[in-house]
Amino acid sequence: MLHRRIHMTTYNIALIGFGGVNRALAELIATKNPLWERDLGFRLNIVAVSDLYLGSVISPNGLDAKTLVEANFAKGGFGQLSGGSAEADNETIIKTAPADLIVEATFTNPKDGEPAVSHCRWALQSGKHVVTTNKGPVAIAAQELKAVAHANGVHFEYEGSVMSGTPVIRMAERTLAGAEVKGFEGILNGTSNFVLGRMEGGLDFATAVKEAQILGYAEADPTADVEGFDVRLKVVILANELLGASLKPEEVTCKGISKLSPSDIENAAAANSRWKLVGSAVRNEDGTVTGSVSPKQLPFEHPLAGVNGATNAVSLNTELLGSVTITGPGAGRIETAYALLSDIIAIHNAQATAKREAA
Numbered sequence: 156m157l158h159r160r161i162h163m164t165t166y167n168i169a170l171i172g173f174g175g176v177n178r179a180l181a182e183l184i185a186t187k188n189p190l191w192e193r194d195l196g197f198r199l200n201i202v203a204v205s206d207l208y209l210g211s212v213i214s215p216n217g218l219d220a221k222t223l224v225e226a227n228f229a230k231g232g233f234g235q236l237s238g239g240s241a242e243a244d245n246e247t248i249i250k251t252a253p254a255d256l257i258v259e260a261t262f263t264n265p266k267d268g269e270p271a272v273s274h275c276r277w278a279l280q281s282g283k284h285v286v287t288t289n290k291g292p293v294a295i296a297a298q299e300l301k302a303v304a305h306a307n308g309v310h311f312e313y314e315g316s317v318m319s320g321t322p323v324i325r326m327a328e329r330t331l332a333g334a335e336v337k338g339f340e341g342i343l344n345g346t347s348n349f350v351l352g353r354m355e356g357g358l359d360f361a362t363a364v365k366e367a368q369i370l371g372y373a374e375a376d377p378t379a380d381v382e383g384f385d386v387r388l389k390v391v392i393l394a395n396e397l398l399g400a401s402l403k404p405e406e407v408t409c410k411g412i413s414k415l416s417p418s419d420i421e422n423a424a425a426a427n428s429r430w431k432l433v434g435s436a437v438r439n440e441d442g443t444v445t446g447s448v449s450p451k452q453l454p455f456e457h458p459l460a461g462v463n464g465a466t467n468a469v470s471l472n473t474e475l476l477g478s479v480t481i482t483g484p485g486a487g488r489i490e491t492a493y494a495l496l497s498d499i500i501a502i503h504n505a506q507a508t509a510k511r512e513a514a
């Protein structure tokens with residue numbers, strides 16, 4: 156009889172930011188560790204959390220994920236826990252918590268990516284892997300952070316920075332390797348797509364944005380969603396990852412949906428079309444890459460016109476396969492927490508491969 160020896164790994168993790176996404180990850184940890192142990196070969200143990208509102212806490216033996224999720228902590232509430240403080244001491248937590256891996260899910264700053272860029276840099280310099288859904292550090296400092304990760308023998312992973320848990324970055328880079336991506340266009344913001352759909356149903360703009368906030372789709376400041384700044388970061392991330400560009404956000408033209416009036420929406424419907432916020436990039440003949448974000452009136456039969464709600468889709472224009480479209484959730488708490496899990500799985504598998512090769 157064949158006996159398979161199971162090697163169980165526990166990853167100690169520190170959560171930076173404890174809003175919708177990292178809370179959802181803690182919720183998954185509270186219920187799914189036994190399944191992950193069985194199917195993935197690892198479990199996750201939360202040894203620290205830091206959040207602007209709640210404060211910070213370090214517990215080397217681990218915090219109970221269920222308690223973290225269910226306890227209704229007040230402002231500074233982590234200060235009452237053993238090892239806790241009412242302040243979000245991110246730098247100390249990131250540098251000193253006994254964590255293998257830092258999960259960065261604070262707010263996306265579309266201007267300079269801070270303080271998340273510093274959070275990622277501190278973690279990588281301390282020899283800790285980073286997984287993040289934060290678009291700021293990836294769009295603005297990916298090259299630097301990848302180099303710091305490499306120099307310190309750790310990983311920097313960010314699948315959730317584009318299309319939430321829908322695997323667009325890894326899918327394009329790994330499964331479509333060699334297909335030669337020449338450009339892409341897509342719906343890359345769940346909130347604005349949801350808002351446009353609700354407006355088509357007759358709801359006013361402000362109420363539709365409120366609904367997207369309640370559902371956990373919107374940015375902390377939803378201006379980023381409706382003015383296209385969020386899509387601009389995602390266009391930069393995809394262009395730099397898939398087209399080998401080195402675009403900066405300010406090099407991508409950007410117009411959002413906030414100026415679309417109810418009559419624009421009605422007129423589009425009367426012409427068998429609908430408005431969509433489209434992000435795109437293309438490699439030009441001379442090798443340069445041009446990116447743009449703007450609302451487009453698409454005929455009903457256009458492949459992106461039927462993408463509704465917080466669903467996103469991106470059509471990759473490839474040399475060898477023609478157009479390949481990837482579609483799936485583009486926002487949502489659990490959906491985005493899944494992206495973090497997928498990053499951790501990628502790190503786990505890479506470590507296992509490295510160990511096998513070293514043996």
Ligand SMILES: NC(=O)C1=CN([C@@H]2O[C@H](COP(=O)(O)OP(=O)(O)OC[C@H]3O[C@@H](n4cnc5c(N)ncnc54)[C@H](OP(=O)(O)O)[C@@H]3O)[C@@H](O)[C@H]2O)C=CC1
Nearest residue numbers: 172173174175176206207208260261262263288289486487
């Ligand atoms: N929600 C989604 O569908 C998706 C989100 N993302 C990205 O994931 C990240 C997290 O999103 P989400 O959880 O929805 O956002 P939330 O706004 O719900 O959570 C962010 C949390 O981080 C805290 N925070 C902000 N700044 C700091 C700081 N400097 N130090 C410590 N904590 C801080 C916030 O506290 P406070 O509220 O007090 O400011 C809040 O609790 C964002 O960058 C977002 O762009 C990516 C893909 C999809």
Ligand SMILES: N[C@@H](CC=O)C(=O)O
Nearest residue numbers: 344345346372373374
């Ligand atoms: N606010 C963003 C969240 C994911 O990046 C969106 O609505 O798409």
